[in-house]
């Protein structure tokens with residue numbers, strides 16, 4: 001991509017970010033008693049299991065609320081890593097050309113976290129604890145690549161859910177609105193990430209052996225798998241009233257429905273990694 005095209009692309013993303021920053025604040029309802037669910041039934045981590053089918057409507061509604069809080073909590077923790085990593089890089093000379101847009105990126109992640117935190121605190125009274133998301137080896141020669149590629153992988157997965165739930169009319173309006181707002185901003189983050197990652201890979205590739213490339217690809221595949229697993233949270237199942245939550249988690253993850261959902265949720269990040277020639281089979 002030549003410099004002019006790159007600058008125009010940045011200017012367009014910055015203009016869109018500025019427009020999005022001017023959007024009216026969310027109007028939070030006092031309660032969620034409007035009939036809509038908080039998570040799409042076919043996207044819940046237990047969907048397609050006998051355990052889920054055995055729940056009555058009220059129990060499924062409660063599970064949906066906790067699944068939503070888990071999904072939003074994962075975003076809060078993921079965005080905290082993004083905010084820390086971008087803040088640490090922002091003033092580095094090698095990011096000079098991208099600094100303007102990265103400032104918007106940062107502001108938007110802060111805004112998303114505030115939105116997710118409000119939902120969790122207001123309607124569930126807590127944020128689920130962070131379990132583990134290995135984003136720590138982002139120093140060294142592949143540090144920038146791993147950092148921005150993990151962001152893009154995580155955002156691809158999240159945005160697949162955002163797009164589906166933003167248009168699902170069975171969901172509570174506030175839940176749809178949160179997904180819609182997040183999707184609008186994340187579409188820009190993903191567009192930036194695709195171009196920026198291509199630049200980084202193009203710059204790094206001449207120094208790589210086949211093993212170096214495979215090592216990066218393996219780390220990203222593991223990260224995608226790990227991100228998927230975080231959607232199955234034993235704390236959610238305990239809150240929803242289940243007893244043997246770890247056995248339930250294993251059953252849910254092994255179900256045919258969840259394998260199909262995983263294929264669907266990871267399609268975007270597989271496409272991204274394949275375009276960068278960084279795809280690898282996931283080792284589970």
Ligand SMILES: [Fe+2]
Pocket residue numbers: 079108109112182186
């Ligand atoms: Fe975000």
Ligand SMILES: [Fe+2]
Pocket residue numbers: 109155185186189
């Ligand atoms: Fe983002």
